[in-house]
Amino acid sequence: MLLKRIVIICTLPSVLAGCAGLYGSQPPAPVYGGQPKIQKPSVGTPKKPKSDKEIVKTQPLKDFSEVNPEPFSPSEPASSSPVTLEALEPSAPTPPSPSELTPFQPIEATVPLSPVVTALVSAANQNTNAGDLDSAATSIERAIRIEPRNATLFYKLALLRLKQSKPRLAEDLAKKSALLAATDNTLKKHCWLLIAHAREIQQDFSGAKAARAKAGSF
Template identity: 45%
Template structure:
């Protein structure tokens, strides 16, 4: 059995062929749809019999309402209890701490894993999506970084500061991927949001 450096066998992506020719589009349909001229009524109008509506039923006799039950005084209000913290909150905080620790030691894969787990608990947390986008950017996964920032923008609501940071992340990812015009457009969006 051959041995490979790093213990992993090389992977060759054969899903896209370099010399592949574009396939022709299927021929257009030859079916033509023409609108109807005037619909013909199923039953001619002169044959429809006009029937007067039935007479209204006689009103029901009025029954006297029973007297309302005696009203008990409301108990004094209890001391307000603090709302319980969401179950996932402590877990998310712990996962975010794990991610920060992993970043500080340079373990971006572990940081990404912790953030992905946090997103399984709080999938609508725009800040976690932004953080994961930052990790993907440092991993040189530019398309994923841009996608994470766009997802964060979709969830950020009125948080323009976060949206501006997302647009800056998108700009860096696009510039690194060679899309200068797209990067400039993303920078412009960030500037608009920072006003």
């Protein structure tokens, strides 16, 4: 009996030492109902968190020069003649040729004039024969400023405007001359014939017919 006690006393320290070493190597038991133990991160390379976004791979667009367009086949046959801008725009009326106009013969109206106006009219005639219509018209305009109620001067200026291809202005001057002609029916008649000719150039044929009818009344 004594021997057993001696053996137990001798072996007891080694058993306690072994239990103590085993206690340090085992993980602690979980504690229920208490605070959860925060696990320390292990020493090493940290792992990157996974991103929620998906990585989208993009590719460059293909060069349009490399795209071969498909041939277009219209359902209806195209017209053989191309449509031009001139075909879409309305064509302007062509002025009548001189052969289509009614013959017009102006008169050489002569009335007693002052010496200054006579000189201006003579200069205008010389410029007209030389083809300088602008200078001729300027001389007649100066004469009109001197004698503003001279119907013959307005008729001469109307003839010059007609030669300058200004039929509208010639028509207005001829109307002024007809108003100032008073009892000179011959000048009035030729004024309205000039108006008819100017209207024909402007392709106002109905107005030209009315002006020619008025000229026949003198």
